[in-house]
Amino acid sequence: MNKVAVFGNAGGGKSTLSQRLADLTGLPWVPLDAIQYQPGGGEVSPAEFKTAHDALLKQDRWIVDGFGSLDTVWERLAVADTLVYLDLPVWRHYWWVTKRFLQGAWVPPAGWPEGSPLWPGTLNSYRTVWLCHTKLTPKYRDYVAQAKATKQAQAQATKQAQAKATKQAQAQATKQVYHLRSHSDIAQFYQTIAAQTNVTLPRS
Numbered sequence: 001m002n003k004v005a006v007f008g009n010a011g012g013g014k015s016t017l018s019q020r021l022a023d024l025t026g027l028p029w030v031p032l033d034a035i036q037y038q039p040g041g042g043e044v045s046p047a048e049f050k051t052a053h054d055a056l057l058k059q060d061r062w063i064v065d066g067f068g069s070l071d072t073v074w075e076r077l078a079v080a081d082t083l084v085y086l087d088l089p090v091w092r093h094y095w096w097v098t099k100r101f102l103q104g105a106w107v108p109p110a111g112w113p114e115g116s117p118l119w120p121g122t123l124n125s126y127r128t129v130w131l132c133h134t135k136l137t138p139k140y141r142d143y144v145a146q147a148k149a150t151k152q153a154q155a156q157a158t159k160q161a162q163a164k165a166t167k168q169a170q171a172q173a174t175k176q177v178y179h180l181r182s183h184s185d186i187a188q189f190y191q192t193i194a195a196q197t198n199v200t201l202p203r204s
Contacts, residue, residue: 007140009137018063018064032065040114
């Protein structure tokens with residue numbers, strides 16, 4: 001686990017999970033909003049974001065959470081050696097967007113661009129939740145299912161078959177894939193990573 005892509009719908013707790021994963025693993029965490037938005041909430045140009053995103057993917061170690069843009073999200077998932085897909089019920093995404101807004105009056109949300117106003121961002125998140133749920137979620141689920149299936153098939157393949165496999169299939173076969181659908185899945189994910197890194201989690 002060196003290059004981790006955390007992705008999913010708006011309000012799914014991606015930044016919270018990424019921050020905790022960074023604490024457990026020591027990997028540097030980069031919220032995409034930090035390179036896509038300027039302090040105060042102004043968006044950088046698509047070209048500037050793409051340049052920063054490409055440079056980020058060339059680094060050896062990272063945890064990246066967020067969407068970014070339609071072209072960059074698939075590039076990021078292809079490069080990552082670990083996929084963490086937060087796929088919660090759609091109502092929970094709406095609730096967590098609301099909760100983030102209410103709590104943000106006192107504590108800035110994790111990964112939120114510095115000085116960015118909460119209300120416009122919250123309205124945008126409300127619009128994004130259903131759009132992502134109908135357009136992107138099916139594609140995310142297909143991608144994750146394919147990555148899991150490829151990994152399982154590769155594990156059962158002979159060395160000769162592995163040698164003939166395409167680079168894309170080999171890349172997918174080496175990915176660690178975590179498809180988190182509930183609170184219990186997220187808790188189990190933390191336990192798994194803590195065990196791998198010999199970190200003792202505090203009792204909840």
